[in-house]
Amino acid sequence: xxxxxxxxxxxxxxFGADSINNIKxxxxxxxxxxxLVISTPGRxxxxxxxxxxxxxxxxxxxxxxxxxxxxxTVENCLEIVDKVKxxxxxxxxxxxxxxxxxxxxLQSAIPIIAIPTTYSGSEMTPIWGITEKGQKKTGNDPIVxxxxxxxxxxxxxxxxxxxxxxxxxxxxxxxxxxxxxxNSNPVITLIAEEGIRTLFAILPRILENPSDLEIRSEALxxxxxxxxxxxxxxxxxxxxxxxxxGGSFGLPHAETxxxxxxxxxxxxxxxxxxxxxxxxxxxGSKEEDVAGSLFDLALALGIPMSLADLGLKEHDxxxxxxxxIINTYYNPRPIDKSLIRQLLxxxxxxxxxx
Ligand code: NAD
Numbered sequence: 001x002x003x004x005x006x007x008x009x010x011x012x013x014x015f016g017a018d019s020i021n022n023i024k025x026x027x028x029x030x031x032x033x034x035x036l037v038i039s040t041p042g043r044x045x046x047x048x049x050x051x052x053x054x055x056x057x058x059x060x061x062x063x064x065x066x067x068x069x070x071x072x073t074v075e076n077c078l079e080i081v082d083k084v085k086x087x088x089x090x091x092x093x094x095x096x097x098x099x100x101x102x103x104x105x106l107q108s109a110i111p112i113i114a115i116p117t118t119y120s121g122s123e124m125t126p127i128w129g130i131t132e133k134g135q136k137k138t139g140n141d142p143i144v145x146x147x148x149x150x151x152x153x154x155x156x157x158x159x160x161x162x163x164x165x166x167x168x169x170x171x172x173x174x175x176x177x178x179x180x181x182x183n184s185n186p187v188i189t190l191i192a193e194e195g196i197r198t199l200f201a202i203l204p205r206i207l208e209n210p211s212d213l214e215i216r217s218e219a220l221x222x223x224x225x226x227x228x229x230x231x232x233x234x235x236x237x238x239x240x241x242x243x244x245x246g247g248s249f250g251l252p253h254a255e256t257x258x259x260x261x262x263x264x265x266x267x268x269x270x271x272x273x274x275x276x277x278x279x280x281x282x283x284g285s286k287e288e289d290v291a292g293s294l295f296d297l298a299l300a301l302g303i304p305m306s307l308a309d310l311g312l313k314e315h316d317x318x319x320x321x322x323x324x325i326i327n328t329y330y331n332p333r334p335i336d337k338s339l340i341r342q343l344l345x346x347x348x349x350x351x352x353x354x
Contacts, residue, residue, distance in 0.1 A: 004185035009126065009142060009231065013224065015151040017213055020115060023050055023090070026148050027057050030111055032088035034059045036081060038101050040066065043093045043117065046155060050092055050115070059084035065093065065100040067253070071132040074103045086110060091146070092155075094118030094167065095253070102128040102144035114146035117155045119167040119199075119219060120254060121174055121227025124149065136247050145231065151224060153216040161207055165301040166254035168203045168219060171226030172196055172294070173257045177236045178229035179275035180268065182330040188233050189278065195225030196282040204300055237324075237331040238264040241344075244323045251310045258298050259307055259350070263343045265291040266353035271333040291353040306350025317344045 014026065027035050035058050039047035044063045051058045062077050080086075081104055091101035092115040099122060101112045106128050114123035126145040129138040156164075175195035178188050199222035205215045241260050245251040269276060269291065276287045285293040295305075304310055312320075321341040328335045346353060 001186075005183065006185045006187055007232065009145050010147075011124070011145065012148045013151065014148065015221070015224070017152065017154050017217070019150050019152045020050065020155065021053065023053050023113070023115075023150065024055065024057055026113055026150065027054060027088055027090070030088055030113070030147065032111070033057060034084060034086050035088045035090050035113075036084060036086035037061045037090045037092060038065055038077070038104075039063050039092045039097050040094075043097065046117070047092055050090060054090075059086055062100075065091075065097040067096045068131045068136055069096070069099040069103050069129055071130055073100060074107075074130060077104055078107065081108060081110065088113060090115065091123075092117065094163075095120045095122035098122040098146070099129060101146075103130050105144045106139075106141060109143055112144070112146040113148040113150065115150045115152065115155065116220075116223070116227075117159060118163060119171045119223035119226070121171055121223055121230050124224065124227030125231035127231070138243075149224075151220050153213055153220050156216045156220060157211045157213065159210075161210055162303065163254070164206045164210065164219070165203050166252075166258050166303055168199050168206070168223065169258035169261065169298060169301070169303070170254045171223045172199045173238055173242075173261045174226040174230040174235070175199075176261065176265065176275075176279065177238050178233050179278055180272045180332045181234045181236050183233050185233070188229055191225050192229045193278050193282050195222050195229060196279060198222035198225065200283045200297060203297065207301065234330060236264075236329050237267065237333075237335065240329045240331075241320075241324055241340075244320055245307070245310075245312065248323060249312055249316055249320065251307070251312060255304050255310055256307075258301075258303050259305065259310060260347055262291040262295040262298070262353050263347045265294065266346070267339065267343050268331065268333045275332075295352050307344070307348040309350065312348060314348060317341060317348055320344055 089101040175192040178192040
């Protein structure tokens with residue numbers, strides 16, 4: 001067995017239907033008396049419900065979180081935090097609401113309770129991001145990692161099908177890269193395999209029956225596993241490419257992950273025999289067809305299949321390949337610019353990887 005290090009963050013996870021009904025007790029357990037609820041405008045209804053459940057432990061709602069955490073939103077929210085003297089942040093929603101809470105916590109060290117309602121996994125990570133003058137700065141700081149995460153599948157039954165399956169593919173991507181990243185370890189490998197198995201099986205079933213609580217519980221479980229992998233080990237080429245395509249070309253976060261993943265597995269295939277064996281076992285495919293099977297899953301989910309579908313222009317591919325070789329993340333197969341350019345061309349065309 002290879003030597004390894006394993007860092008685990010202390011975090012309380014509360015999982016189950018209607019678990020948000022205990023939110024007040026969770027806030028009190030943190031010794032908080034002034035909780036500020038943070039959401040996107042689209043989740044204001046559920047933010048109000050939480051505000052009601054908190055009663056006199058709430059100091060109000062900040063419902064203006066948006067994607068990519070613009071610095072202006074952070075400053076507006078910080079002003080409110082100071083004014084109401086908030087001593088905990090309740091982030092309800094996806095990576096956008098949780099991302100804003102993290103940006104506030106980064107400056108104030110105020111603890112976060114996260115109530116995720118998508119599958120992208122931000123709630124389990126110490127990774128923060130803030131966008132200023134069109135550039136997204138990211139960093140890693142344990143202070144922003146939520147201290148409590150409440151997974152309540154009831155809150156996800158209304159998550160639109162498209163966001164459900166694309167953020168679910170995002171969670172699969174976390175698990176895949178956790179299998180071959182440099183600092184992986186046996187515990188994270190087990191979690192990643194279970195995450196891939198769970199999500200691969202459950203995402204198509206969301207389309208058939210989006211309001212089924214059992215299906216939503218399985219998907220949320222898979223997303224917790226994906227977030228745990230993302231928050232515990234480094235990522236590799238796939239996350240680097242998605243960061244470039246989102247950050248420099250404005251492509252949508254979760255859809256980009258869905259499109260790019262099969263091609264990164266294709267790129268790495270000859271260098272990740274153990275990871276391929278695990279993925280094949282998790283999704284029930286032949287090892288040489290793991291990339292193709294993930295492509296087929298995306299096709300079956302009816303999501304965009306190519307970078308062209310997402311609005312990238314063919315003339316951007318050269319620049320994207322250039323950016324991919326600057327400050328590269330660790331990757332099991334060395335980063336070769338012409339091969340990366342080829343990968344991007346395939347992803348641009350949406351051709352099934354063989
Ligand atoms: P999101 O938070 O942007 O939400 C997408 C939309 O879905 C929003 O309009 C929201 O109001 C709506 N929504 C969320 N839950 C809903 C529900 N249950 N029912 C109905 N509507 C709902 O989406 P996301 O994919 O979770 O987050 C993307 C952002 O998170 C990106 O900015 C990405 O960079 C970031 N992210 C960060 C990390 C990290 O570790 N820091 C990890 C993953 C993603």
